[in-house]
Amino acid sequence: MGSITLKNVSKTFGEAKVIPSIDLEINNGEFVVFVGPSGCGKSTLLRLIAGLEDVSGGHIMIDGKDVTDAAPAERGLAMVFQSYALYPHMSVRKNIAFPLKMAKMDQAQIDKKVGDAARILNLTDYLERRPGQLSGGQRQRVAIGRAIVREPSAFLFDEPLSNLDAALRGTMRLEISDLHHQLKTTMIYVTHDQIEAMTMADKIVVLNRGNIEQVGSPLELYKTPRNLFVAGFIGSPKMNFLEGEYAKSKGAKTAGVRPEHIGLSKDSGLWSGTVTVAEHLGADTFLHLDVDGIGPITARAGGEFGASYGDKVFLTPDDSKLHRFDDKGLAIKA
Amino acid sequence: MARKVTTGARIGWTIAAWVVALLIFFPILYALITSFKTEQEAIAGFSLIPSGTFENYITVEEQRDYFTPFMNSVILSVGSTILALIVALPAAWAMAFAPTKRTKDILMWMLSTKMMPSVAVLLPIFIIFRNLGLLDTRIGLTVMLMLINLPIVVWMLYTYFREIPGEILEAARMDGAGIWQEIVYVLAPMGVPGIASTLLLNVILAWNEAFWTIQLTTTNAAPLTAFIASFSSPQGLFWAKLSAASTMAIAPILILGWFSQKQLVRGLTFGAVK
Ligand SMILES: Nc1ncnc2c1ncn2[C@@H]1O[C@H](COP(=O)(O)OP(=O)(O)OP(=O)(O)O)[C@@H](O)[C@H]1O
Ligand SMILES: [Mg+2]
Numbered sequence A: 001m002g003s004i005t006l007k008n009v010s011k012t013f014g015e016a017k018v019i020p021s022i023d024l025e026i027n028n029g030e031f032v033v034f035v036g037p038s039g040c041g042k043s044t045l046l047r048l049i050a051g052l053e054d055v056s057g058g059h060i061m062i063d064g065k066d067v068t069d070a071a072p073a074e075r076g077l078a079m080v081f082q083s084y085a086l087y088p089h090m091s092v093r094k095n096i097a098f099p100l101k102m103a104k105m106d107q108a109q110i111d112k113k114v115g116d117a118a119r120i121l122n123l124t125d126y127l128e129r130r131p132g133q134l135s136g137g138q139r140q141r142v143a144i145g146r147a148i149v150r151e152p153s154a155f156l157f158d159e160p161l162s163n164l165d166a167a168l169r170g171t172m173r174l175e176i177s178d179l180h181h182q183l184k185t186t187m188i189y190v191t192h193d194q195i196e197a198m199t200m201a202d203k204i205v206v207l208n209r210g211n212i213e214q215v216g217s218p219l220e221l222y223k224t225p226r227n228l229f230v231a232g233f234i235g236s237p238k239m240n241f242l243e244g245e246y247a248k249s250k251g252a253k254t255a256g257v258r259p260e261h262i263g264l265s266k267d268s269g270l271w272s273g274t275v276t277v278a279e280h281l282g283a284d285t286f287l288h289l290d291v292d293g294i295g296p297i298t299a300r301a302g303g304e305f306g307a308s309y310g311d312k313v314f315l316t317p318d319d320s321k322l323h324r325f326d327d328k329g330l331a332i333k334a
Numbered sequence B: 001m002a003r004k005v006t007t008g009a010r011i012g013w014t015i016a017a018w019v020v021a022l023l024i025f026f027p028i029l030y031a032l033i034t035s036f037k038t039e040q041e042a043i044a045g046f047s048l049i050p051s052g053t054f055e056n057y058i059t060v061e062e063q064r065d066y067f068t069p070f071m072n073s074v075i076l077s078v079g080s081t082i083l084a085l086i087v088a089l090p091a092a093w094a095m096a097f098a099p100t101k102r103t104k105d106i107l108m109w110m111l112s113t114k115m116m117p118s119v120a121v122l123l124p125i126f127i128i129f130r131n132l133g134l135l136d137t138r139i140g141l142t143v144m145l146m147l148i149n150l151p152i153v154v155w156m157l158y159t160y161f162r163e164i165p166g167e168i169l170e171a172a173r174m175d176g177a178g179i180w181q182e183i184v185y186v187l188a189p190m191g192v193p194g195i196a197s198t199l200l201l202n203v204i205l206a207w208n209e210a211f212w213t214i215q216l217t218t219t220n221a222a223p224l225t226a227f228i229a230s231f232s233s234p235q236g237l238f239w240a241k242l243s244a245a246s247t248m249a250i251a252p253i254l255i256l257g258w259f260s261q262k263q264l265v266r267g268l269t270f271g272a273v274k
Helices: A042-050 A092-102 A107-120 A136-148 A166-183 A194-200 A218-223 A228-233 A245-249 B007-034 B039-044 B055-063 B067-097 B103-115 B118-132 B138-163 B166-174 B179-208 B211-215 B224-232 B239-259 B261-268
Strands: A004-013 A016-026 A031-035 A057-062 A077-080 A154-158 A186-190 A203-208 A211-216 A240-242 A254-257 A262-265 A271-280 A284-291 A295-302 A312-317 A323-325
Touching: A004 A042, A016 A042, A016 A057, A016 A211, A031 A042, A031 A194, A042 A077, A042 A154, A042 A186, A077 A136, A077 B166, A092 A107, A092 A136, A107 A136, A136 A166, A166 A186, A166 A194, A194 A218, A203 A218, A203 A228, A211 A218, A211 A228, A228 A240, A228 A254, A228 A323, A240 A295, A245 A254, A262 A295, A271 A295, A284 A312, B007 B239, B039 B239, B055 B239, B067 B103, B067 B138, B067 B179, B067 B224, B067 B239, B103 B138, B118 B138, B118 B211, B138 B179, B138 B211, B166 B179, B179 B239, B179 B261, B211 B224, B224 B239, B239 B261
Parallel strands: A031 A186, A031 A203, A077 A154, A154 A186
Antiparallel strands: A004 A016, A004 A057, A203 A211, A240 A254, A254 A323, A262 A312, A271 A284, A271 A312, A284 A295
C-alpha cells in the first residue's frame, strides 16, 4: 500500500517561504510526477515527504497514518537520489543489501533478494564491483536496486536521469516505467524534463514558486491547462501566446495556439509569415516564423516541410484547438 | 586532465622540481653528511665529502642514553595524537554535520590560537605545570602536545568530513540506518583515509615539536628534541656529534613518513585534487 496525503504542508527556510501551503492526494499505485522550473520547490516537497526535512506546518499521512514526525526510515519509503548516493566503499552487492542488513534480515534471504533485484536490473555481472567502476547508467540501476529490495510502500525519485546522456535517458525512462508496471508501487518522480513528465506520469503536479498550479493526467494538462503558466510549461515546443487584435477577436486577453495546431501551406492561409529558423528533424519540421501583424510564431508540420530561411509561408491556426485566457491569466472555459 | 606538454617543458619542470626538493631537503642531507665527519672537518668549512667515520654515533651512544628519549618521543607523539583524536573527532563531527551560524567563527578562533607565539604563554603554563607537579612528566607533556595540535587536528578532520556528500548520509538514513549504524557502516569507512592521514601528520608534528618539550622537561620525560638540544650546550659546540644526534632523532620519523607518503600526500591535498 502507498497512498500519500499532504494537508496544508508548508516549509520555510529561515526567512524564505519555499512552500506556502500544499494539499495533495496521491493514490496507491500511482505514478506521480512533480514538474516545474528550477527552484520551484520540487526537491523540497519530495524531501518533506521522505522525512529528510521537517515540515514547518501541516501534516503528511501515509496510508492514513500521520507520519509528520516520523523518522525517514519509519515511513517505509525508498528514495533514489540525483547523485545516486551509493556507498563508495561497498560493492554493488553490499550497496543493494544495505537496507536489508539494517532491517536485520537473515543472510540467505538477503542473498536471494539481492540476486532477484540484480536480475531485474541486469546487474548480475557487476555485483562484486565498486560503484566507482560502473557507468552512470549502471550506477543509476544500483540505486534503483537498493530502493526496490526494501519493497517500500512508495518510491521517491529526485531527477534520477539528469546526469545521463540523452540516449541513456530514453532507455532508463522506459525501464522505470516498466518497473512501475511490474511492481505496481506508488512512485513520485521529480523532473524538470517535460518529456519525462508526459511519458511516464499517471498524474502530473505542476509546481511554481512552491504552489501547485494544476494537477491532472498528462493529456488533461495538455488539452485543458488551467492557466498561462501550465499552458506554457506543458508541451514542446512551447505554446504560442498571442495578444492584441487576434486575441480580442476571440474574446480573450491572451490566445494560445500550440505549434502543432497550426496548418502550414505554401499557397494560402489566414496569416502569412517569413521563416527565421527552420528545424528539419525528418519526422517533424519546426518552423520559427515572423508573422505579419502578429509577431514571432513557432509552427510544427508532421514529416518534412520544404521551407528554409527567408521563405514565405502561409499559416492557419486550428480554431477548435484554441486556448483562451483572461486578464488574470486563467483559462476561459469554452 | 589531459594536457599536451612538450618534452622540453617536461624536462624543465622535472629539473625545477628536483631543485626545489633538494633545497628543502638540503639541511637534513648536510646534517647527515656532517654526522660522518670528524669534528675538525665539521668546522673546517663547506664540504660534501665526509671522511666516513662512525665515531660520532659511537660517542653519542656512549655519552648519552638514546633509548629513553626515543621511547619518550614515541609515547608523547602517539599518546598526544590519540588524545587529540578522542577530543577532535566529536568536535569536527558536530561542526561538519550540524553546523550553526557560529561554526566558522569557532574554527577560526581555534586556528587563531596557533598564530600566537608560544613564548607569550610560557610563564603561565610553566607555573600551572609546576603547581600541578606536571613538570618533566610524560602525562603533562602528552596533554600539552595534544592541546597544541588540537586546532589543526579539528580543522583537518572537519575538512574531511565536509567532503562526505550529505546525500550519502541521507541515503543511509532512508535505508534504515540509526545514528550508530550510520557511523559504523558509512561514515567511518569513508572517513578512515582522512583520519589516518590526520593521525600521521599529527604524530610527525608532535615528534618534531621542540619548544614545549624542551621548556617543560629535564630528564624523565625529555624526548629526542631535548636530546638534540643537550648536545649544543655544556661541553661547547660539537657540530659532528650534534649532527649525529639529530640524524638519530629524525631517522624514525623520516622512515615513518617515507613509508606513509602516499597516504600523507593524499591527505594533505584532499579536496584540492579530486
Ligand atoms: N536547505 C536550504 N536552505 C535554504 N534554502 C533552501 C534550502 N533548500 C532549498 N532552498 C531553497 O528553496 C527553493 C526550492 O528549492 P528546491 O531544491 O526544492 O528546488 P527544485 O524545484 O528542486 O529546483 P531544481 O529543479 O533546480 O532542483 C530554492 O529557492 C532554494 O534556494
Ligand atoms: Mg531539485
